[in-house]
Amino acid sequence: MMPRTLAVLLALCLPSMAGVLPAPKAKPAIAGNLSILRVNSTSQAYDFFRPWTKKPPATRRGLGTLIEGGRILVTAELVANHTFIELEKAATAEKSSAEVERVDYECNLAILKPVDPAFLAGMQPMPFDTGVRVGDRATVLQLEPNGEIAQTLGTVTSISVGGYPLDNMGLLLFRLSAPMQQRDGSFTLPAVREGKLLGLLMRYDARSQTADIISTPVIKHFLSEAAKPVYGGFARTGIAFSITRDPQLRRYIGLQEPGGVYVTEVMKNSPADKAGLKIKDVILAVDGRPIDQDGNYDDPEWGRILFSNLTNTVFHPGDTVTFRVFRDGNTLEIPVKLEARDRSKIVSESYLVDKAPRYVILGGVIFMELSRPYLQEWGGDWLKDAPQRLVFLDAFQNELPEDRGKVVFISQILPTPDTLGYERYENLVVSKVNGKEIRSLNDVVEAAKTPVDGFQKIELEEDPGLIILDAAAIEANRDALTRKYALPALQRL
């Protein structure tokens, strides 16, 4: 439920900035240092070009904030694909390993716990800030190599709904204007106000000197969900909308009310779809709060805020929120029961973290399921550089037929005597194997069990149309294939 034009900022590392004024020296007694820990996270991502292997490990550093319950709050990105997490006390360099108790990549938050709870002795949890306003000053904490805290003072320049990095989910964020310096520990930094936690810095744009801060309401929502027996996360209504500023559009649809937004998309099986919202509906109010022409409601605390903040952060999955809708000249009250997104129905995953990519190798032919991380292996310009048909399938996945299932494709073909002549085929979308429709990799495994006249017949949605393999030869050459290419397994499902 995000306007399409939402800007997505750069990722989160802090580039070095030579010549910037040194940060003011820290006052030793700030409350923060009793709540701040260094977090070293070693992570290893999978290599989607060789889905059976991982990329070289890398270590990221950030600052965790101790909150009530002996929990340490960090961004989810800091611990994504972690293999080992280590907590380090700033002053004494004492270390303890830690585990992830709860992580949510949509809101980019994670809770860590030290393996040894006694490690936190002598530290104090940091309370949450309330009532921040645009124009207020806030401080971003960083650690000097000697364990001292460096503080950068900035100004809160906006409070609005913006895209969170991994899934581009629109959640409330604080934007801070502050001249930050590159320092050791740049993933996750606490932003505080008078010793209270305002939020976690998740990305910084050095050119504009703006920091995006995961806001306290989002953190509190995450923590309250984490306290439940079943983590519910952040609900998505499943609609896209357009502003209604154009008076010609307003007159054409007969809209008399001053506000409202025009529904342009309702995702199948989403809460909005189940509740009966339709394309062309105009949303006039949510939870009794009027919506303006741009989609904002008047929040008593934050001012004019996109109404998705109500459905994803103020309310929780399982709650019912009433939408007042203008449709064909009538005004309707439609209760919408909120749910988090059912990720099992997603055609092409926008992120795959802490999870190995699935693959099946049949006689050297590598089958995978389309996901955005695969496309992102082409680098920063992947929208242009990655195989275009796959880019389009990912981008327009909501327009595919409902029963389309996953997009199974041949990522590449390992040259063997069995795949002679096919070596150059890559990134081809599969429609059928041995006459059976393919909607997932499991379908490929099933279909491959029944070759047709001794052949594995792979039908493609594009040229060359058909790839045929000798079923018996593939079986006979399994070991040779795994040995030659050092494959740990011929499939992972």
Add this chain to the structure above:
Amino acid sequence: MFRHLLVAVIATGLVQAAPVAKSLVRIETTSQEPNYKTPWSPGEVSGGVGAGFIISGNRIMTNAHVVSNARFLTVSKEGDPKPHPAKVVHIAHDCDLAILTVEEPGFFQGTVPLELGGIPAIESTVSVYGYPIGGSKLSVTQGIVSRIDFQPYSHSGMDSHLTIQIDAAINPGNSGGPVLQGGKVVGVAFQGYSGDVAQNVGYMIPTPVIKRFLKDIEDAHYDRYVDLGLSYKELFNPAARHALGLTDDDSGVLVGSVYGGGSAEGIVKPGDVLLAIDGLPIASDATIPMDNDSVPLAEVVERKFKGDTVTLDILRDRQPMQLKVPLNGPWPFTLHSNAYDEDPRFVVFGGLVFQPVDQNWMSELQPEDLRLRYTFDFYIEDKLYKDRPEIVALSGILADPVNAYASEFRNGILDEINGRKILKLSDAAEEFAKPADYYVIKMAGIGRPIVLERKAVEQARQRILSRYGVIREQNL
């Protein structure tokens, strides 16, 4: 066609009254290229120099790209300083050839038409004549025949024909000049690489292509190349060969797609194996034996004309069959080819500029819109032409209060106007010409329509036309 010339090869300019001097002309052109961002404006004027040569029937042969978009042409005979106005009689953009004539009486007096030869042997020597960069007089370069192969013709960007590669220097200004061996024309110099890409690689159009062009225009009309309208792939894999009913004899290719509107539609099917074309056996790498060489199987079709028939021996479901394919026309889609001598088509309504998407438009506007790029790039492969005979895009917005909220739709694909599906640009013009209170314009994949009120459009009309210098509101 020589866009990145860096290395100018100095040709030894001593031409010792070679007999070819009586057959050569230097062509100077003034051309005007339309601007697709302001499609109503007449475009920029530029000039160029090329070569040509006289053939039978008082005709001058040159490259199409020398005289494309020409507004004024002059030719001067070698050794005669006087420029004579000329005009284009036939132009074939798909094989980069053109025929010019000079109406001035007496122009051809004393000239000697050149004769066409055959395909020169590999390693044999040829001479290239023309007016390339490095001086203004006739230049001759010499080289050997390096390779005979199919190559893309960069003028249209979409056609490939038989081409001869030579190692004589070919530079801007050589275009259209004859390549001679034994006093006969064995090719027309037409394209090459700049020096920073490859050295000593020049290309000429060989006589089979020239002769086909001359035969095609015998009825005073150029019909273009005919095409089967299908795609095929090599068949090397032993398992695939067995499954399709082939033996290990290295023959046959697999049909991948058969395109709508093409000659083979309804006759050949995807999954068919092509074994022979007009009796010539097709090897598993898609070549056939011809003229003591192996050439792509398309060469058989290349030499045919509209109305001819091709005989295909195929395997379908492992059963041998023979198919007759009447060649009813060219490759059915032109939107991916560079177009010349055409005014951009467009409709302006309420300051919104709608244009059909083609290669010219794409290369000038370079849109990043994913849906538009997909529709253009996969138009043929994904058979999108079935839904959209033409892709009509909202290509520009002449900003005005009437269209103040339309900017997010730029480069979108026009889908419907007032409930009517838009299949081609003229559909849009028709709908906009109908009286209606509201014009509700829906773009593909976007839920909100653009709504324009007739009153507002009428009030804005003169204002937009004069403010933006729009001298024409549509060209269909």
